[in-house]
Amino acid sequence: MATATHLCGIKTPIYFSKSNRLSQSLCSPERLSFDSLTELCGAIRIPAQSRGRGLKVVCDARKNEVLVQTESKIQVLEGATNKLSCVMKFGGSSVASADRMKEVAELILSFPEENPVIVLSAMGKTTNKLILAGEKAASCVSDASEIDELDFVKELHHRAVDELGLDRSIITDHLENLERLLNGISALKELTPRSRDYLVSFGECMSTRIFAAYLNEIGVKARQYDAFDIGFITTDDFNNADILEETYSAVANRLYGDWISDPAIPIVTGFLGKGLRTCAVTTLGRGGSDLTATTIGKGLGLREIQVWKDVDGVLTCDPNIYTGAEPVPYLTFDEAAELAYFGAQV
Template sequence: MIVMKFGGSSLADAERVRRVASIIGANRAKKPLVVLSAMGDTTDSLLEAAEKAVSGSVDVGAIETLHRETARNLGIAAGETDALLGELKTLLTGVSLVRELSKRSRDYLVSFGERLSVRITAAFLSKSGILARAFDAWDAGFVSDSAFTQAELLDDVWQAVPAAFAEYASGKDGAIPVVTGFIAKDRKGTITTLGRGGSDLTATMLGAALRVDEIQTWKDVDGILSADPRIVPEAHPLHEITYEEAAELAYFGSQVLHPRSMLPCRKTGTLVRVKNSYNIDSEGSVIVEARREAAEPVRVITAVKHSRLLDIVSTRMLGSAGFLAHIFNQFLKWGTSIDVIATSEVSVSLTVNTAQDLSGLLEDIRHVSDVQCHDEKSIVTLICDVTQSSAILAKCFAALAAHGINVQMISQGASKVNISLICDDAESDHVVRILHGAFFGTPHE
């Protein structure tokens, strides 16, 4: 068996649903289990509809149009689709009356995207001669805690999922399961959502619990690339990458798999493959626990823009332990996440996301320190073999110096697979191209 996960962009309209169906059909002999996200921008449309409902207006026009037109273009009955759209309208009417949307109601609302997606796709597969059955995640064994908007799956899932698909696994049931990603139910039967990377988590949990041969996540590129192809057109796919490297990529801007979604497959050693839905003959990239083949020192170069660099210097004789303890306690107090950091005895340089409100944090830190804030910074990260850091850094600095780029901060991750450099947002793309050219021999500006 295999698990095949398709994201929203792969299901944006009828034509893309047809493509997904053809890919599933081509893999029928491998006994696929399919996990789907909501179609296209449906989740955003649902949240926009919720905002309007809180203001007293019920409008599901965009959502109705997408799903009804898709069903019509695919030539499938719209009965289940219409029923769900009616349920959605009833929910939004209730929200418009109370003028409030709780986290619990938000999860219920957002679940309609995946529920509509699987019903349309399963119906079209069956119409095309590929027997399929839609599953809401809770009917597939997915039970979570009650932390709405960011629920965690319970250990029960490890036994419940194999029980739900026992007949399919044994061959008694030939209908391909098409399962909603991202959602679950708590023990009380209330719908929850799994937060960031939720659909990937559904896929990896399903695959790990069933001990499938591999988990496939289908995207629009040939696997995991050496850089963002929009920045570096010459970026090339990697044959394999480790879970640790993939986790660092996810933290630093690359949409591979969220680290939490890798936990189930790491537990069982289940292989994950990133495939291209527009080039199904490509082998894609595999994510493995430990590298099985020799690799170049630098694997991937990625960047995160719109960060804020804080330079913090002690103004009191606290000593290094007292100074650092005070600084980090303030970040804990204000719930502010740090991305990369470099320290000395009485100074710290670190980056945070500019979306975070830092006013209270900075006021507290300034009781014992001078703080300088620098906005519009980028974190350029090299996923690499840090045991070769001297050679890697030498090549980095030589290439950047040749183009007049000054690095403003450097941080080597404790994971031993990443080195991060800080530069201005305006230089970020250029820096990525320069470094990609230095390590992979491709042209840069």
């Protein structure tokens, strides 16, 4: 069952010191609700000196059935000071290049008191490019090598790997399989919802591998996870699958189990799951990485799920169009809904 977030208003105060960050709520809990298990207490803007900006969603950690199922592991961790403490989600804009990934790594390390689970989306516009590549393969193109979008995706990921000083072999298999898949789609001249989900999954599978390898390269122990391999079980509704209940305990068992036996920062693919009946890769709908983050937070019974953006909250317009765009200090639900209706990206 998918987790729903009901947004009633977000306050984004101008400056907020990092030391106060964890203890303050910026709007009353009842203004924002986060399914029946949790309450959303605030949305904040992180000051420039902490080298990042973010929308932080704070949830109440309450005992739920998932925690009961994983009690033995949680009990082991209860007294530990270094247990997994929050989820940090970074979207495509935040990991769009090697430099952006370096900033994300720096940001994560600037919170040494946290042991976060990291959820990443695909780099930049990779998902859109992959969908376009699939559509081209299914229509006019006879060989994947003719598809510009495939070149774009290869180039983007190779450049990131090179600039981060990593070995290209970490994504070689994925790029080869991606090309093979596009050739298969081209041979069949058919892009089904199922093959489309498999196709776009390459984006998150590669971004997380690159980022985990980079953290390991700079001496921070990290472990990459494909969500469809760690218990993200979904309906078989390709392109827009719902998370099934069993996911929470499966994911908690896997992440806690690994953390207890060999602690390493988990780097999890957003957006992806595995269909219950088909066992095929599914996706959770566009923008679905946020749902991955909240699912992990709920499964692990964590107090915080942080959704980081590369902007200072909602601005007066897209900063890519007008560099003088300024943060909007307060948004009502109606205003947010209107912005979304007219296609605001953020």
